[in-house]
Amino acid sequence: MDKPLYEQYFNYISSLLHGDWGWSFGTSMPVMELIKTHWVYSFQLVLLSSIFAIVLGISLGIFTAVKKNSRADHIAAFFSFAGISIPHFWLGIMLILIFSVRLGWFKTYYDTSLPMLSLENLYALTLPVLTLGTGMVAGYSRYVRSAMLENMGKDFVRTARAKGLPESTVIGKHVFRNAMLPVITIIMLDMSGIVFGGAYITEVIFGIPGLGWMSLKAVFADDYSVVMAVTLIGAFLTLLFNLLADIAYTCLDPRIRYE
Amino acid sequence: MKLTAYYWERTKRYRSAMAGLEFIVFLIILAAAGPFFTVSPTHVDFNEKNMPPPGFMLEQSMYNASSGGFVTTVQHGSWAHPLGTDGMGRDMLAMLISGARVSLLVGLLATGIAIIIGALIGITSAYFGGAMDSILMRATDIFMTFPFLLLLILIVYLFGSSLTLIILAIGLTGWTGTARLVRSETLSLRTREFIIASKALGASHLRIIFYHLLPNILSSIIVLATLSIPGAILAEAALSFIGLGDPQVASWGNILNAGQGSLQTAWWVTVEPGMMLFFTVLAFNFLGEGLRQAFEPGGD
Amino acid sequence: MDSENELGTVLSVTGLCTYFFTKKGIVKAVDNVSFDVRKGEIMCIVGESGSGKTVTALSLLRLVEHPGRIVEGKIMFDGKNLLDLTLREMRDIRGKKIAMIFQDPHSSLDPVFTIGEQIAEAMTAHKGITKGEAKARVYELLKLVDIPEPERRFHEYPHQFSGGMKQRVMIAMALSCKPLILIADEPTSSLDVTIQALILDMFIELRKKFNMAIIYITHDLWVIRYISDRVAVMYLGIIVESADKKEIFENPLHPYTQALLSSLPGKKGRILLKGEVPSPVNPPEGCRFHSRCPKRFDRCEKIEPEMKEVVSGHFVMCHLYS
Ligand SMILES: Nc1ncnc2c1ncn2[C@@H]1O[C@H](COP(=O)(O)OP(=O)(O)OP(=O)(O)O)[C@@H](O)[C@H]1O
Numbered sequence: 001m002d003k004p005l006y007e008q009y010f011n012y013i014s015s016l017l018h019g020d021w022g023w024s025f026g027t028s029m030p031v032m033e034l035i036k037t038h039w040v041y042s043f044q045l046v047l048l049s050s051i052f053a054i055v056l057g058i059s060l061g062i063f064t065a066v067k068k069n070s071r072a073d074h075i076a077a078f079f080s081f082a083g084i085s086i087p088h089f090w091l092g093i094m095l096i097l098i099f100s101v102r103l104g105w106f107k108t109y110y111d112t113s114l115p116m117l118s119l120e121n122l123y124a125l126t127l128p129v130l131t132l133g134t135g136m137v138a139g140y141s142r143y144v145r146s147a148m149l150e151n152m153g154k155d156f157v158r159t160a161r162a163k164g165l166p167e168s169t170v171i172g173k174h175v176f177r178n179a180m181l182p183v184i185t186i187i188m189l190d191m192s193g194i195v196f197g198g199a200y201i202t203e204v205i206f207g208i209p210g211l212g213w214m215s216l217k218a219v220f221a222d223d224y225s226v227v228m229a230v231t232l233i234g235a236f237l238t239l240l241f242n243l244l245a246d247i248a249y250t251c252l253d254p255r256i257r258y259e
Numbered sequence: 260m261k262l263t264a265y266y267w268e269r270t271k272r273y274r275s276a277m278a279g280l281e282f283i284v285f286l287i288i289l290a291a292a293g294p295f296f297t298v299s300p301t302h303v304d305f306n307e308k309n310m311p312p313p314g315f316m317l318e319q320s321m322y323n324a325s326s327g328g329f330v331t332t333v334q335h336g337s338w339a340h341p342l343g344t345d346g347m348g349r350d351m352l353a354m355l356i357s358g359a360r361v362s363l364l365v366g367l368l369a370t371g372i373a374i375i376i377g378a379l380i381g382i383t384s385a386y387f388g389g390a391m392d393s394i395l396m397r398a399t400d401i402f403m404t405f406p407f408l409l410l411l412i413l414i415v416y417l418f419g420s421s422l423t424l425i426i427l428a429i430g431l432t433g434w435t436g437t438a439r440l441v442r443s444e445t446l447s448l449r450t451r452e453f454i455i456a457s458k459a460l461g462a463s464h465l466r467i468i469f470y471h472l473l474p475n476i477l478s479s480i481i482v483l484a485t486l487s488i489p490g491a492i493l494a495e496a497a498l499s500f501i502g503l504g505d506p507q508v509a510s511w512g513n514i515l516n517a518g519q520g521s522l523q524t525a526w527w528v529t530v531e532p533g534m535m536l537f538f539t540v541l542a543f544n545f546l547g548e549g550l551r552q553a554f555e556p557g558g559d
Numbered sequence: 560m561d562s563e564n565e566l567g568t569v570l571s572v573t574g575l576c577t578y579f580f581t582k583k584g585i586v587k588a589v590d591n592v593s594f595d596v597r598k599g600e601i602m603c604i605v606g607e608s609g610s611g612k613t614v615t616a617l618s619l620l621r622l623v624e625h626p627g628r629i630v631e632g633k634i635m636f637d638g639k640n641l642l643d644l645t646l647r648e649m650r651d652i653r654g655k656k657i658a659m660i661f662q663d664p665h666s667s668l669d670p671v672f673t674i675g676e677q678i679a680e681a682m683t684a685h686k687g688i689t690k691g692e693a694k695a696r697v698y699e700l701l702k703l704v705d706i707p708e709p710e711r712r713f714h715e716y717p718h719q720f721s722g723g724m725k726q727r728v729m730i731a732m733a734l735s736c737k738p739l740i741l742i743a744d745e746p747t748s749s750l751d752v753t754i755q756a757l758i759l760d761m762f763i764e765l766r767k768k769f770n771m772a773i774i775y776i777t778h779d780l781w782v783i784r785y786i787s788d789r790v791a792v793m794y795l796g797i798i799v800e801s802a803d804k805k806e807i808f809e810n811p812l813h814p815y816t817q818a819l820l821s822s823l824p825g826k827k828g829r830i831l832l833k834g835e836v837p838s839p840v841n842p843p844e845g846c847r848f849h850s851r852c853p854k855r856f857d858r859c860e861k862i863e864p865e866m867k868e869v870v871s872g873h874f875v876m877c878h879l880y881s
């Protein structure tokens with residue numbers, strides 16, 4: 001520890017690259033092992049929430065764009081505004097209060113003994129997915145709505161109608177494909193914030209032993225190498241999703257592909 | 260000032276924005292005047308723990324000093340604690356008002372810091388252009404998508420969790436949106452005639468920035484600031500909620516954290532601060548959205 | 560002569576009114592417009608910017624979008640009034656019986672689909688043919704509009720085509736279902752002159768090959784002279800004069816047409832119109848042109864003139880001839 005700081009830093013990075021992520025003193029395990037056992041809990045939560053939010057958010061976005069300024073659109077706008085504004089950690093607690101404490105439909109804590117690929121596990125993840133997914137649905141539906149509306153006014157949409165295509169093809173094919181370009185990018189770029197923001201706290205609320213839960217435990221136990229490792233994973237995922245967003249855009253937009 | 264009146268008239272048309280503004284004003288008054296008519300938010304009294312708001316009741320076991328054992332008593336709410344008390348007998352109303360102060364402080368100060376840093380970076384980037392611009396903007400892009408909470412947790416873990424530090428940290432991480440906005444607006448304004456004209460007249464860079472540039476992008480900055488305040492408030496609340504907030508202050512996040520353990524008994528301890536947080540965020544979002552539409556050119 | 564025309568009419572528009580209901584008032588973009596299109600002819604609609612040419616064309620296919628609405632009129636085609644059809648029936652007309660080409664080829668093609676797919680779309684929608692059959696047809700169509708290497712071009716995207724090439728793609732797309740009427744809204748105005756001439760020749764040739772009528776919208780007088788059989792002149796939402804090409808150029812009756820034609824090179828005594836085109840929100844009372852008309856008299860300001868057939872087949876809406 002008496003070497004100069006930059007050398008310590010250099011050694012740290014080079015050992016990271018060699019798969020040596022240090023020793024967790026709080027759990028008496030190599031950090032790598034710890035991550036290996038915990039990441040999958042974060043992964044399942046984020047995966048399910050994303051599927052939920054993407055399916056619902058995109059459908060809502062299309063629906064409200066097509067029915068622009070209708071009653072349903074205004075109601076949906078109100079709810080998505082509320083969905084964006086509601087603190088998701090509080091939403092999580094309220095869901096527990098109503099559905100677990102009062103109605104008793106769910107356990108108040110996530111049961112880690114359930115096999116991962118089982119309906120029981122899916123059921124147990126309902127409230128966490130709602131907690132994390134609500135804000136995502138609200139945000140995605142707004143992105144999709146505005147992207148759809150922007151493209152509905154384009155000339156090529158009129159061309160598609162002039163060809164005599166049914167409205168479902170005009171909207172579902174031409175408008176949708178064009179609207180998805182920016183939406184997919186935004187979804188990708190949001191992802192690391194969701195993993196290490198929303199999911200982090202959701203794990204803490206429901207006691208799901210994912211990376212966030214593990215990281216917070218390490219903070220309280222002053223387990224330095226774990227805290228650093230999780231932060232680094234965050235930084236790495238951010239770079240990864242930035243890259244993926246670039247790649248996705250390139251694949252989906254022919255104008256870029258050929259340049 | 261005519262312009263201000265004009266925009267005010269336009270903003271007034273958005274009912275939700277006005278409702279948001281009214282709530283914010285109410286909150287500010289509450290935060291400022293509250294301490295003069297409530298009890299101390301830190302006053303602990305275990306004899307009055309988990310008192311529900313008036314009109315509700317709660318059965319709980321209490322320590323009885325005369326018999327030296329626990330007895331089950333029925334707690335009724337009382338008007339002495341109009342919003343009830345928490346698990347340590349602290350007055351909820353007083354704590355919520357203290358929390359309002361914390362949240363407003365965090366929201367306004369952190370956003371202020373973020374706007375200043377963002378404006379500096381944005382203007383630098385646009386003015387110098389070239390490699391400086393590409394490096395700064397690429398960094399901004401990546402920073403923009405970096406999980407913000409993780410960074411806050413790291414800062415608090417490394418340097419401790421005082422409110423001042425939290426505010427600074429939120430401010431120091433929240434500048435990316437402003438930087439992008441200020442950069443693009445500066446670039447588009449730089450080529451406008453009046454700026455070219457004042458350059459030709461020999462105005463200094465600083466003069467151009469302060470007299471011509473900033474007034475022109477003020478409206479966009481105000482909108483962005485209003486819409487960023489909720490993010491700052493939520494960041495502090497989230498941090499406090501997971502137990503990494505400043506333990507010295509009663510913030511909404513801290514109250515939520517403490518109340519999470521007594522969901523079975525004292526629901527109001529989590530419901531009330533969450534509602535406050537929700538309405539505050541909603542109010543700023545509504546106001547910001549209304550301002551955005553009011554400032555939009557040709558919105559008639 | 561007359562009866563022959565009656566027999567050969569494919570499209571007959573009467574009293575068409577299309578208004579835009581905006582916050583600033585009702586924009587009467589097309590106001591009581593009537594005209595016929597005969598089998599296999601090229602009819603040009605000419606008028607300055609904002610006179611309502613595009614809105615007229617869109618109205619024929621009922622493609623006018625909110626806040627616009629067709630408020631009145633009759634569009635007779637194939638024995639039916641298009642304005643009475645259900646949307647589903649209207650879809651069977653669009654692209655199949657009446658096709659349309661738009662002004663700006665750059666924005667009229669969807670950037671994320673290959674041009675092959677976009678040309679094939681109308682055929683697969685209307686004729687229920689398989690993708691393979693459609694592909695073969697697309698190759699033929701691309702050849703027809705002089706696009707070389709159709710097999711390769713099929714799989715390319717719009718941004719890989721030049722403006723002229725894109726407009727050829729649009730033409731191929733419009734022809735794909737062998738329509739009876741082709742509406743072309745200033746199809747060449749965004750292209751440079753040499754390419755314009757090539758495309759115009761293509762229209763003339765294709766008209767013969769497909770025996771279809773073309774409604775050609777333009778504000779270029781030389782284009783009209785080059786391509787049209789008949790001309791309708793529009794001013795501020797109405798048709799003020801219509802006649803055969805020869806008749807219009809040799810014997811223009813309406814003062815607006817006269818002014819328009821006087822700008823042709825080689826003409827003497829150019830008539831300059833004063834003032835701006837009035838707003839279609841509050842069109843002038845009486846004759847719409849009176850505010851700028853060099854030959855106006857009392858009656859013009861109060862009474863709206865009626866369309867009159869002055870010479871056989873030559874219609875004009877002006878008090879000078881009533
Ligand atoms: N979506 C709309 N909303 C309101 N008014 C419209 C709309 N579309 C067209 N108009 C109005 O209708 C009138 C006719 O427009 P149109 O596009 O048909 O003109 P045009 O003759 O095709 O002109 P150009 O030669 O420029 O294409 C114009 O006054 C225009 O302002």
Ligand SMILES: [Mg+2]
Binds near residue numbers: 614
């Ligand atoms: Mg037009």
